[in-house]
Amino acid sequence: xxxxxxxxxxxxxxxxxxxxxxxxxxxxxxxxxxxxxxxxxxxxxxxxxxxxxxxxxxxxxxxxxxxxxxxxxxxxxxxxxxxxxxxxxxxxxxxxxxxxxxxxxxxxxxxxxxxxxxxxxxxxxxxxxxxxxxxxxxxxxxxxxxxxxxxxxxxxxxxxxxxxxxxxxxxxxxxxxxxxxxxxxxxxxxxxxxxxxxxxxxxxxxxxxxxxxxxxxxxxxxxxxxxxxxxxxxxxxxxxxxxxxxxxxxxxxxxxxxxxxxxxxxxxxxxxxxxxxxxxxxxxxxxxxxxxxxxxxxxxxxxx
Numbered sequence: 001x002x003x004x005x006x007x008x009x010x011x012x013x014x015x016x017x018x019x020x021x022x023x024x025x026x027x028x029x030x031x032x033x034x035x036x037x038x039x040x041x042x043x044x045x046x047x048x049x050x051x052x053x054x055x056x057x058x059x060x061x062x063x064x065x066x067x068x069x070x071x072x073x074x075x076x077x078x079x080x081x082x083x084x085x086x087x088x089x090x091x092x093x094x095x096x097x098x099x100x101x102x103x104x105x106x107x108x109x110x111x112x113x114x115x116x117x118x119x120x121x122x123x124x125x126x127x128x129x130x131x132x133x134x135x136x137x138x139x140x141x142x143x144x145x146x147x148x149x150x151x152x153x154x155x156x157x158x159x160x161x162x163x164x165x166x167x168x169x170x171x172x173x174x175x176x177x178x179x180x181x182x183x184x185x186x187x188x189x190x191x192x193x194x195x196x197x198x199x200x201x202x203x204x205x206x207x208x209x210x211x212x213x214x215x216x217x218x219x220x221x222x223x224x225x226x227x228x229x230x231x232x233x234x235x236x237x238x239x240x241x242x243x244x245x246x247x248x249x250x251x252x253x254x255x256x257x258x259x260x261x262x263x264x265x266x267x268x269x270x271x272x273x274x275x276x277x278x279x280x281x282x283x284x285x286x287x288x289x290x291x292x293x294x295x296x297x298x299x300x301x302x303x304x
Contacts (some may be wrong), residue, residue, distance in 0.1 A: 001084055004044040006033075014044065015053045022233030024069035025132075025241065025273045030210025031080070031230075032067055034202035042064075045085055047073065050223075062090040064146070066100035068276075079109040086121055090303040099296040101130070105251050120304045128298040133290035136163040137265045137272060144258075147296065152287060156258055159251035163219050167259060170214035171207055173223050178204045181226050185244040190280065200242060203228070213238070213300030217245075217256055224249055227260040236270045243275065257288055 006011055015029045026032075032054050036042050039060045045053040053071035057063075066085070071078045082102075091096045096228035102110070115123050159165075170178060182200045208214045214228035225245035232239050240260060245252045256276075264272050274285050274298060 001088070002046040002048075003088070003193045004046050006044075008041075008046055013046070014054065014072075016053065017050045017231050021074070022051045023235065023280060024071070024225055025232055025239035025275070026068045027072070027233050028230050028241075029208055030203070030206070030238075031199075031241065032070075034206070034210075035067070035155050035199050039129045045081075047081055047084075051081065053081055055085070055089075062094075062096045064093075064095045064098045066098065068101045069103065071102075071106070072085060077236055078106050079113055082106070082110055083113060083119070090121065092300065094303075096302075097124075098301045099298070100301065101296050102122070103294065103296050107297045107299075122304050125301045126297050126299045128278070130278065130296045130298070131286045131293045133223050133274045133282065133288075133293050135177065135261060135272040135274060135288060136291040137269055139145065139262070139291065140265050142262050142265060148289065149207070150292060152254060152258065155254050156253040159255045163249070164230070165255075166218040166221060168216055168221075168223070169216050170204075170216045170226050170228060173216055173218075175204050177192065177223050178226060178257070181244055181246065182224055184246050188247040200226070202242065206293070211242075212258075213241075213263065213267075215260065217252060218251070219261065225252055227256050227258045231269075232273065236268075237273060238264050238267075238271070239273045240264075243300045253284070254287065257285075261288065263280050 006091060009183050011029055011033065011275035014032060016260050018027050018029060020184065033042060035055060040056040040058045041057050045055065051073040055067045056067065071081060073081055086098060087099045110121055114123065141149055179201055198263050210230065211228050212230040216223035217225045226242055227240065228242040229238055229240040243256065247254050261272060274290065277285055
């Protein structure tokens with residue numbers, strides 16, 4: 001294993017690994033590099049043959065973090081690489097703890113290996129379970145016909161009737177106006193998970209580099225939402241990673257999702273991942289009748 005600190009060439013190394021092993025929504029090079037916190041630095045673990053672990057390290061707090069789903073390797077090797085990563089962070093570097101978010105299968109595998117091998121690590125309680133709804137676009141009803149869609153159809157019609165709406169590519173709008181969408185959204189959101197607006201403002205500052213789709217609903221020419229995301233590597237699925245809107249405009253959240261799903265169906269994607277959600281946000285996303293959900297778990301590992 002080789003530890004690689006962030007340099008201009010690291011971006012190419014990560015992209016090469018994503019091209020080969022990427023399959024998760026978070027597997028996006030720009031997403032990884034834009035997601036760096038103020039006191040943290042990105043550190044890549046290179047296991048040869050393009051196998052990587054993406055992480056960050058907070059020097060001030062002495063805390064390591066695995067980038068969400070940040071294991072780029074064959075699925076059968078994921079737990080082995082994760083344990084080697086744990087050994088480096090917690091034993092060799094004496095980190096206070098290691099924070100990670102992984103899917104159900106890898107989580108169970110990691111717990112089993114730590115228990116069965118009597119390793120000198122302990123998994124602390126799960127901090128947060130995120131639910132990820134999947135929309136099957138082959139079944140998506142763009143016209144919202146039928147009783148099942150009556151409430152959304154009524155809401156959409158009322159929203160567009162009562163507001164002077166323009167739908168504009170986000171990259172064509174002033175950056176200051178887009179950043180205001182981010183700050184207004186953060187101020188009024190009710191989710192209990194920690195949000196760092198720098199991820200969104202970094203994408204805006206970098207002209208949505210790494211984004212395959214970015215759209216804003218404007219009242220007049222003023223943006224009040226940002227819907228953005230990218231194609232999930234090695235699939236024909238799309239990840240709506242950035243879904244921000246002004247909560248004061250009734251019906252805007254629903255309209256934002258409806259317009260994005262219609263656009264992505266027209267772009268011929270098979271499915272859309274609506275992103276990780278706590279229970280409150282999941283209930284909102286259930287309005288769009290996902291075909292199924294999967295779960296990820298956020299937790300910490302410490303040395304015994």
